[in-house]
Amino acid sequence: MDEKLISKAVIRRLPRYYRYLGDLLDDGVERISSGELSNRMKVTASQIRQDLNNFGGFGQQGYGYNVRYLYAEIGKILGLNHTHNMIIVGAGNLGQALANYKSFENSGFKTVALFDVNPAVKGKKVRDIEIHMMNELSEFIPDHHVEIAALTLPKSEAVSVAEKLVDYGVKAIWNFAHTDLNLLLPEDVVVENVHLAESLMRLSYNLTTKKDSKVEEK
Amino acid sequence: MDEKLISKAVIRRLPRYYRYLGDLLDDGVERISSGELSNRMKVTASQIRQDLNNFGGFGQQGYGYNVRYLYAEIGKILGLNHTHNMIIVGAGNLGQALANYKSFENSGFKTVALFDVNPAVKGKKVRDIEIHMMNELSEFIPDHHVEIAALTLPKSEAVSVAEKLVDYGVKAIWNFAHTDLNLLLPEDVVVENVHLAESLMRLSYNLTTKKDSKVEEK
Numbered sequence: 001m002d003e004k005l006i007s008k009a010v011i012r013r014l015p016r017y018y019r020y021l022g023d024l025l026d027d028g029v030e031r032i033s034s035g036e037l038s039n040r041m042k043v044t045a046s047q048i049r050q051d052l053n054n055f056g057g058f059g060q061q062g063y064g065y066n067v068r069y070l071y072a073e074i075g076k077i078l079g080l081n082h083t084h085n086m087i088i089v090g091a092g093n094l095g096q097a098l099a100n101y102k103s104f105e106n107s108g109f110k111t112v113a114l115f116d117v118n119p120a121v122k123g124k125k126v127r128d129i130e131i132h133m134m135n136e137l138s139e140f141i142p143d144h145h146v147e148i149a150a151l152t153l154p155k156s157e158a159v160s161v162a163e164k165l166v167d168y169g170v171k172a173i174w175n176f177a178h179t180d181l182n183l184l185l186p187e188d189v190v191v192e193n194v195h196l197a198e199s200l201m202r203l204s205y206n207l208t209t210k211k212d213s214k215v216e217e218k
Numbered sequence: 219m220d221e222k223l224i225s226k227a228v229i230r231r232l233p234r235y236y237r238y239l240g241d242l243l244d245d246g247v248e249r250i251s252s253g254e255l256s257n258r259m260k261v262t263a264s265q266i267r268q269d270l271n272n273f274g275g276f277g278q279q280g281y282g283y284n285v286r287y288l289y290a291e292i293g294k295i296l297g298l299n300h301t302h303n304m305i306i307v308g309a310g311n312l313g314q315a316l317a318n319y320k321s322f323e324n325s326g327f328k329t330v331a332l333f334d335v336n337p338a339v340k341g342k343k344v345r346d347i348e349i350h351m352m353n354e355l356s357e358f359i360p361d362h363h364v365e366i367a368a369l370t371l372p373k374s375e376a377v378s379v380a381e382k383l384v385d386y387g388v389k390a391i392w393n394f395a396h397t398d399l400n401l402l403l404p405e406d407v408v409v410e411n412v413h414l415a416e417s418l419m420r421l422s423y424n425l426t427t428k429k430d431s432k433v434e435e436k
Binding site for chain 1: 229230232233234236237259260295296297298300302310311312314315316318319321322325326327365366389390392396398401406408410412413414415416417418419420421422423424425426427428
């Protein structure tokens with residue numbers, strides 16, 4: 001199977017399929033038809049068939065999809081069949097919250113350390129993950145084959161710290177600072193921005209539009 | 219101006235324009251051309267002109283956009299010109315991290331309380347925001363005109379708690395649990411899901427694809 005042929009739109013939808021298939025496995029469901037999956041996910045059955053056809057013809061007419069096989073295949077495409085060592089830079093509440101998500105480990109993301117500038121938290125642990133000082137980054141990253149850094153720092157520090165992380169060997173940054181880090185780093189660094197404030201604004205837009213339309217309905 | 223005529227695609231991009239315009243104001247920039255904005259945002263100038271033309275013709279040829287005016291107009295569309303009272307349900311690390319984002323208040327989102335089931339944290343404060351017990355929700359929500367609830371609870375509790383919040387008068391839920399809450403609540407409830415695990419999987423996909431293509435290049 002050539003992964004290059006799968007469209008970006010399908011790729012964007014894959015994590016959601018992966019989550020639903022994982023939930024089905026947890027519920028002991030081994031086979032599911034596109035119609036049942038459509039009902040659960042509120043995506044049309046034809047969209048599901050089109051999307052999943054990218055992964056070979058294992059959806060047989062009248063027989064449904066093999067949940068475990070499909071889950072594993074999508075996991076491979078997403079790179080979840082390998083362990084990725086991750087560090088969290090910024091051991092504040094958000095950094096600690098991320099360290100507490102045990103479920104990331106089940107998907108292959110192993111948080112091996114947190115880092116902070118505050119000497120008061122040095123050596124403390126979140127779950128079993130130790131907080132290190134920032135000046136240890138240059139040795140820690142190559143020594144522990146760290147691929148991913150979650151960046152939970154204020155915007156003012158995010159860019160300069162990200163540049164250092166990349167110098168030390170980090171390949172991908174999961175950025176929570178309010179800045180488009182992808183535009184500021186070398187092109188070969190993978191960046192995924194999580195803009196919480198923008199998510200809240202979309203919610204506010206939908207809330208406001210709904211209110212306006214209710215007033216009009218009266 | 220009729221807000222209904224603005225396409226969904228433009229609406230999706232608005233929070234990002236809003237952020238860049240806010241940064242420009244912070245930097246003391248009062249006017250900007252579509253070309254300069256294009257350079258900063260890495261969006262084509264023609265896309266910017268098309269998008270911002272939705273908000274009237276205040277981009278004059280050779281004169282640029284009035285940053286303050288555009289920022290205010292986009293803020294209005296997004297509903298940021300009103301204060302929205304928000305509660306955070308789940309006072310763990312993630313809930314506390316959200317309570318600590320002072321910047322949300324500048325955009326009109328005022329966190330008025332946190333809620334938790336753990337009696338050990340009752341009455342404690344995050345910044346100046348008090349942690350209440352869950353059994354106070356039914357009175358607190360109408361008394362404090364709470365519109366938005368951020369839900370930072372495990373998936374197993376998210377649905378039943380969300381249903382109660384809606385019964386008590388919450389209009390919008392900012393959901394951090396790993397479930398598509400929008401599919402499980404009445405249609406008139408606004409839901410914005412933040413799926414952190416899916417964001418991490420997109421990062422992993424991009425990391426994996428990049429690695430594969432590097433191997434092929436050799």
